[in-house]
Amino acid sequence: MRVWARLRADPMAWLGGGLLVVVVALAVLADVVVAEGPLEGSLEDRLLAPSVRHPFGTDHQGRDVLARTLHGARLSLAIGLGARIVSVLLGGLLGFVAGFRGGITDTLIMRSADVFFAFPSLLLLIGITAAFEPGLWVAFVALGVVGWAEVARLVRAEVLRVRELEYVTAARALGARDPRILGRHVVPNCLNPLLISFTMGVATTILAEASLSFLGLGAQPPTPSWGAMVSAGKDFLREAPWISIFPGVFLAASVLSLNLVGDSLRDALDPRGH
Numbered sequence: 001m002r003v004w005a006r007l008r009a010d011p012m013a014w015l016g017g018g019l020l021v022v023v024v025a026l027a028v029l030a031d032v033v034v035a036e037g038p039l040e041g042s043l044e045d046r047l048l049a050p051s052v053r054h055p056f057g058t059d060h061q062g063r064d065v066l067a068r069t070l071h072g073a074r075l076s077l078a079i080g081l082g083a084r085i086v087s088v089l090l091g092g093l094l095g096f097v098a099g100f101r102g103g104i105t106d107t108l109i110m111r112s113a114d115v116f117f118a119f120p121s122l123l124l125l126i127g128i129t130a131a132f133e134p135g136l137w138v139a140f141v142a143l144g145v146v147g148w149a150e151v152a153r154l155v156r157a158e159v160l161r162v163r164e165l166e167y168v169t170a171a172r173a174l175g176a177r178d179p180r181i182l183g184r185h186v187v188p189n190c191l192n193p194l195l196i197s198f199t200m201g202v203a204t205t206i207l208a209e210a211s212l213s214f215l216g217l218g219a220q221p222p223t224p225s226w227g228a229m230v231s232a233g234k235d236f237l238r239e240a241p242w243i244s245i246f247p248g249v250f251l252a253a254s255v256l257s258l259n260l261v262g263d264s265l266r267d268a269l270d271p272r273g274h
Contacts, residue, residue, distance in 0.1 A: 006268035013268075016260025023254050027073035036064045038071040038224040047240045057242040059232065068224040069247045075219060076226050076254070079140055080206035086144030087205075088198045091151025096190070098152065099159025100182055110156070113149035121146055122211060129217040139218040143205050154197055158190040165189075192269045200262035203255045210251055226251045 007013045026033060041063030048058040056065035098109040116124065128142040162168065163186055171181050212218035213227030221228065226247040233243030 003268045007264055010264045010267065012260050013264035016257045016264060019253055019257035020261060023073060023250065023257065024077065026070050027077055030067070030070035030074065033070060034064060034067040036067050038063065038068040039222050040064070040067075047236065049240075050242055056246045057240065059229075059243045060236055060240070065229075065243060065246055068229060069226070069250055072224040072226045072229060072247060073250060073254070075136070075224065076206050076209060076251070079136070079143065079209045080202045083140050083143035083209070084147065084198055084202045084205045086141075087147030087201065088151055088194060090144070091148035092155050092194055094148065095152035095155025096159055096182065096187065099156035100163060100186060106156070109152065113152050116146065116149035122208065125208060125212060126215065126217060129212055134217045134220060136219055136223070139209060139212050142212075143208055147201060147205065151194070151197055151201070154193055155190060158193050159186055162186050162189045196262055196266045196269065199265055200259060203258035203262070206251070206258075207255055 041058065041061045043062050045054075045058050045062035046060055048054055048062075050057040054064050054066065056069060059065055059068070094109050094113075098106040119127075124146055125139075125142050128146070129138050132138045168181060168186065171184075176184075209218055210225070210227030210230070213225040214231040216228075216231070219225035219228050221232075229247040230244045230251075233240065233245075233247075236243055
Protein backbone atom coordinates (compact mmCIF):
# COMPACT_ATOMS: atom_id res chain seq x y z
CA MET A 1 0.00 0.00 0.00
CA ARG A 2 2.88 2.35 0.76
CA VAL A 3 4.28 1.81 -2.74
CA TRP A 4 0.97 2.65 -4.39
CA ALA A 5 0.60 5.72 -2.20
CA ARG A 6 4.01 6.96 -3.31
CA LEU A 7 3.20 6.29 -6.96
CA ARG A 8 -0.11 8.14 -6.72
CA ALA A 9 1.67 11.13 -5.19
CA ASP A 10 4.33 11.22 -7.94
CA PRO A 11 3.36 13.47 -10.89
CA MET A 12 6.02 11.82 -13.08
CA ALA A 13 4.36 8.46 -12.51
CA TRP A 14 1.05 9.92 -13.68
CA LEU A 15 2.69 11.51 -16.72
CA GLY A 16 4.60 8.38 -17.71
CA GLY A 17 1.69 6.05 -17.00
CA GLY A 18 -0.79 8.23 -18.86
CA LEU A 19 1.49 8.54 -21.89
CA LEU A 20 2.07 4.80 -21.93
CA VAL A 21 -1.66 4.07 -21.70
CA VAL A 22 -2.31 6.35 -24.68
CA VAL A 23 0.34 4.65 -26.81
CA VAL A 24 -0.82 1.15 -25.88
CA ALA A 25 -4.50 2.04 -26.44
CA LEU A 26 -3.77 3.47 -29.88
CA ALA A 27 -1.79 0.36 -30.78
CA VAL A 28 -4.55 -1.99 -29.64
CA LEU A 29 -7.28 0.06 -31.37
CA ALA A 30 -5.27 0.70 -34.54
CA ASP A 31 -7.88 -0.95 -36.78
CA VAL A 32 -10.62 1.16 -35.20
CA VAL A 33 -8.72 4.46 -35.30
CA VAL A 34 -7.69 4.06 -38.95
CA ALA A 35 -9.87 2.32 -41.51
CA GLU A 36 -7.02 1.79 -43.99
CA GLY A 37 -4.58 -1.03 -43.52
CA PRO A 38 -0.86 -0.41 -43.05
CA LEU A 39 -0.05 -2.06 -46.38
CA GLU A 40 -2.77 -0.39 -48.45
CA GLY A 41 -1.71 2.44 -50.72
CA SER A 42 -1.73 3.92 -54.18
CA LEU A 43 1.06 5.69 -56.00
CA GLU A 44 -1.49 8.38 -56.86
CA ASP A 45 -1.59 9.28 -53.16
CA ARG A 46 2.17 9.23 -52.56
CA LEU A 47 3.76 11.92 -50.36
CA LEU A 48 0.47 13.61 -49.46
CA ALA A 49 0.78 16.16 -46.65
CA PRO A 50 -1.18 15.61 -43.40
CA SER A 51 -4.89 16.25 -43.92
CA VAL A 52 -8.28 15.20 -42.61
CA ARG A 53 -8.19 12.07 -44.75
CA HIS A 54 -4.59 11.26 -43.81
CA PRO A 55 -3.82 12.93 -40.44
CA PHE A 56 -0.16 11.88 -40.61
CA GLY A 57 0.12 12.14 -44.41
CA THR A 58 1.21 9.34 -46.74
CA ASP A 59 4.59 7.84 -47.55
CA HIS A 60 6.45 7.38 -50.83
CA GLN A 61 4.21 4.42 -51.73
CA GLY A 62 0.95 6.15 -50.89
CA ARG A 63 0.40 4.27 -47.63
CA ASP A 64 -1.21 6.01 -44.67
CA VAL A 65 1.51 6.97 -42.18
CA LEU A 66 -0.93 6.98 -39.22
CA ALA A 67 -1.99 3.40 -39.95
CA ARG A 68 1.60 2.26 -40.28
CA THR A 69 2.66 4.13 -37.14
CA LEU A 70 -0.06 2.57 -34.99
CA HIS A 71 0.50 -0.93 -36.36
CA GLY A 72 4.21 -0.36 -35.90
CA ALA A 73 3.46 0.38 -32.25
CA ARG A 74 2.05 -3.12 -31.89
CA LEU A 75 5.22 -4.65 -33.24
CA SER A 76 7.64 -2.48 -31.27
CA LEU A 77 5.80 -2.90 -27.97
CA ALA A 78 5.42 -6.65 -28.45
CA ILE A 79 9.08 -7.13 -29.37
CA GLY A 80 10.24 -4.88 -26.52
CA LEU A 81 8.07 -6.64 -23.94
CA GLY A 82 8.72 -10.18 -25.17
CA ALA A 83 12.49 -9.81 -25.57
CA ARG A 84 12.82 -8.19 -22.16
CA ILE A 85 10.88 -11.03 -20.55
CA VAL A 86 13.40 -13.45 -22.08
CA SER A 87 16.31 -11.34 -20.78
CA VAL A 88 14.86 -11.08 -17.26
CA LEU A 89 14.00 -14.79 -17.01
CA LEU A 90 17.39 -15.92 -18.32
CA GLY A 91 19.47 -13.31 -16.52
CA GLY A 92 17.42 -13.54 -13.33
CA LEU A 93 17.78 -17.32 -13.13
CA LEU A 94 21.53 -17.23 -13.76
CA GLY A 95 21.97 -14.30 -11.37
CA PHE A 96 20.15 -16.12 -8.57
CA VAL A 97 22.20 -19.28 -9.10
CA ALA A 98 25.51 -17.39 -9.33
CA GLY A 99 24.90 -15.29 -6.23
CA PHE A 100 23.54 -18.09 -4.08
CA ARG A 101 25.83 -20.93 -5.07
CA GLY A 102 29.06 -18.94 -5.43
CA GLY A 103 32.32 -20.71 -6.17
CA ILE A 104 33.01 -22.07 -9.65
CA THR A 105 29.35 -21.64 -10.65
CA ASP A 106 29.49 -17.94 -9.88
CA THR A 107 32.80 -17.59 -11.71
CA LEU A 108 31.60 -19.30 -14.88
CA ILE A 109 28.36 -17.32 -15.08
CA MET A 110 29.97 -13.96 -14.36
CA ARG A 111 32.85 -14.53 -16.78
CA SER A 112 30.26 -15.38 -19.44
CA ALA A 113 28.50 -12.12 -18.61
CA ASP A 114 31.81 -10.27 -18.93
CA VAL A 115 32.09 -11.54 -22.51
CA PHE A 116 28.79 -9.83 -23.34
CA PHE A 117 29.87 -6.68 -21.52
CA ALA A 118 33.09 -6.59 -23.57
CA PHE A 119 31.13 -5.44 -26.62
CA PRO A 120 28.79 -2.45 -27.01
CA SER A 121 25.24 -3.79 -26.95
CA LEU A 122 24.23 -2.35 -30.31
CA LEU A 123 27.39 -3.62 -31.97
CA LEU A 124 26.78 -7.09 -30.55
CA LEU A 125 23.17 -7.01 -31.73
CA ILE A 126 24.25 -5.99 -35.22
CA GLY A 127 26.80 -8.80 -35.30
CA ILE A 128 24.29 -11.46 -34.21
CA THR A 129 21.51 -10.36 -36.57
CA ALA A 130 23.89 -9.88 -39.50
CA ALA A 131 25.11 -13.47 -39.09
CA PHE A 132 21.64 -14.76 -39.95
CA GLU A 133 18.93 -13.81 -42.40
CA PRO A 134 17.49 -10.50 -41.16
CA GLY A 135 14.02 -10.79 -39.70
CA LEU A 136 11.86 -10.20 -36.66
CA TRP A 137 12.53 -13.57 -35.02
CA VAL A 138 16.28 -13.17 -35.35
CA ALA A 139 16.05 -9.67 -33.86
CA PHE A 140 13.77 -10.93 -31.07
CA VAL A 141 16.17 -13.72 -30.06
CA ALA A 142 19.19 -11.41 -30.29
CA LEU A 143 17.54 -8.76 -28.11
CA GLY A 144 16.51 -11.35 -25.53
CA VAL A 145 19.93 -13.01 -25.36
CA VAL A 146 22.06 -9.86 -25.30
CA GLY A 147 20.16 -8.35 -22.36
CA TRP A 148 20.68 -11.23 -19.90
CA ALA A 149 24.14 -10.21 -18.67
CA GLU A 150 23.06 -6.89 -17.19
CA VAL A 151 20.13 -8.54 -15.39
CA ALA A 152 22.31 -11.37 -14.08
CA ARG A 153 24.86 -8.97 -12.60
CA LEU A 154 22.13 -6.90 -10.93
CA VAL A 155 20.40 -9.94 -9.43
CA ARG A 156 23.68 -11.52 -8.31
CA ALA A 157 24.64 -8.38 -6.38
CA GLU A 158 21.26 -8.33 -4.64
CA VAL A 159 21.44 -12.05 -3.80
CA LEU A 160 24.91 -11.63 -2.31
CA ARG A 161 23.46 -8.97 0.00
CA VAL A 162 20.31 -10.86 0.96
CA ARG A 163 21.91 -14.26 1.61
CA GLU A 164 23.98 -12.80 4.44
CA LEU A 165 20.98 -11.37 6.30
CA GLU A 166 20.05 -12.79 9.68
CA TYR A 167 16.82 -14.54 8.68
CA VAL A 168 18.61 -16.42 5.88
CA THR A 169 21.35 -17.47 8.28
CA ALA A 170 18.68 -18.59 10.77
CA ALA A 171 16.85 -20.62 8.12
CA ARG A 172 20.10 -22.34 7.16
CA ALA A 173 20.87 -23.06 10.83
CA LEU A 174 17.43 -24.69 11.22
CA GLY A 175 18.29 -27.10 8.43
CA ALA A 176 16.39 -25.56 5.53
CA ARG A 177 17.66 -26.75 2.15
CA ASP A 178 19.03 -24.40 -0.48
CA PRO A 179 15.99 -24.55 -2.83
CA ARG A 180 13.66 -23.63 0.06
CA ILE A 181 15.91 -20.80 1.24
CA LEU A 182 16.26 -19.48 -2.29
CA GLY A 183 12.55 -19.69 -3.12
CA ARG A 184 11.11 -18.51 0.19
CA HIS A 185 13.65 -16.02 1.51
CA VAL A 186 16.06 -14.86 -1.18
CA VAL A 187 13.99 -14.54 -4.36
CA PRO A 188 11.07 -12.53 -2.86
CA ASN A 189 13.52 -9.98 -1.44
CA CYS A 190 15.30 -9.52 -4.77
CA LEU A 191 12.22 -8.87 -6.91
CA ASN A 192 12.15 -5.08 -6.52
CA PRO A 193 15.35 -4.33 -8.48
CA LEU A 194 14.33 -7.00 -10.99
CA LEU A 195 10.98 -5.28 -11.53
CA ILE A 196 12.64 -1.90 -12.01
CA SER A 197 15.18 -3.39 -14.42
CA PHE A 198 12.37 -4.99 -16.41
CA THR A 199 10.37 -1.76 -16.72
CA MET A 200 13.29 0.39 -17.82
CA GLY A 201 14.74 -2.42 -19.91
CA VAL A 202 11.62 -2.58 -22.08
CA ALA A 203 12.33 1.00 -23.16
CA THR A 204 15.93 0.14 -24.03
CA THR A 205 14.81 -2.94 -25.95
CA ILE A 206 12.24 -0.96 -27.97
CA LEU A 207 14.94 1.53 -28.87
CA ALA A 208 17.35 -1.26 -29.83
CA GLU A 209 14.72 -2.93 -32.03
CA ALA A 210 14.09 0.39 -33.77
CA SER A 211 17.83 0.76 -34.34
CA LEU A 212 18.07 -2.70 -35.90
CA SER A 213 15.05 -2.04 -38.11
CA PHE A 214 16.53 1.32 -39.12
CA LEU A 215 19.64 -0.52 -40.29
CA GLY A 216 17.57 -3.14 -42.13
CA LEU A 217 18.36 -5.94 -39.67
CA GLY A 218 14.98 -6.09 -37.92
CA ALA A 219 11.53 -5.88 -39.45
CA GLN A 220 11.64 -6.27 -43.22
CA PRO A 221 9.50 -4.31 -45.70
CA PRO A 222 6.59 -3.99 -45.97
CA THR A 223 6.12 -4.79 -42.25
CA PRO A 224 5.44 -1.53 -40.39
CA SER A 225 8.10 -0.78 -37.79
CA TRP A 226 9.04 2.56 -36.28
CA GLY A 227 12.73 2.12 -37.05
CA ALA A 228 12.09 0.99 -40.63
CA MET A 229 9.65 3.89 -41.19
CA VAL A 230 12.19 6.44 -39.96
CA SER A 231 14.78 4.86 -42.23
CA ALA A 232 12.45 4.91 -45.24
CA GLY A 233 11.58 8.55 -44.62
CA LYS A 234 15.15 9.78 -44.38
CA ASP A 235 15.33 10.09 -48.18
CA PHE A 236 12.28 12.38 -48.18
CA LEU A 237 13.05 14.64 -45.23
CA ARG A 238 12.80 17.83 -47.27
CA GLU A 239 9.65 17.09 -49.25
CA ALA A 240 7.83 14.79 -46.79
CA PRO A 241 9.33 15.00 -43.29
CA TRP A 242 6.17 13.55 -41.73
CA ILE A 243 7.17 10.05 -42.87
CA SER A 244 9.96 10.00 -40.29
CA ILE A 245 8.68 12.53 -37.76
CA PHE A 246 5.50 10.79 -36.58
CA PRO A 247 6.93 7.30 -35.97
CA GLY A 248 9.93 9.01 -34.35
CA VAL A 249 7.62 10.92 -32.01
CA PHE A 250 5.79 7.73 -31.03
CA LEU A 251 9.09 5.98 -30.42
CA ALA A 252 10.31 8.83 -28.22
CA ALA A 253 7.00 8.96 -26.33
CA SER A 254 7.09 5.22 -25.61
CA VAL A 255 10.68 5.27 -24.37
CA LEU A 256 10.06 8.40 -22.29
CA SER A 257 6.90 6.98 -20.69
CA LEU A 258 8.60 3.71 -19.72
CA ASN A 259 11.60 5.54 -18.29
CA LEU A 260 9.35 7.82 -16.24
CA VAL A 261 7.41 4.82 -14.92
CA GLY A 262 10.65 3.01 -14.12
CA ASP A 263 12.10 6.01 -12.28
CA SER A 264 8.90 6.47 -10.27
CA LEU A 265 8.76 2.77 -9.46
CA ARG A 266 12.37 2.84 -8.27
CA ASP A 267 11.65 5.78 -5.97
CA ALA A 268 8.47 4.17 -4.66
CA LEU A 269 10.20 0.87 -3.87
CA ASP A 270 13.15 2.55 -2.17
CA PRO A 271 12.87 1.66 1.55
CA ARG A 272 14.71 4.88 2.41
CA GLY A 273 11.98 6.98 0.77
CA HIS A 274 9.68 9.11 2.84
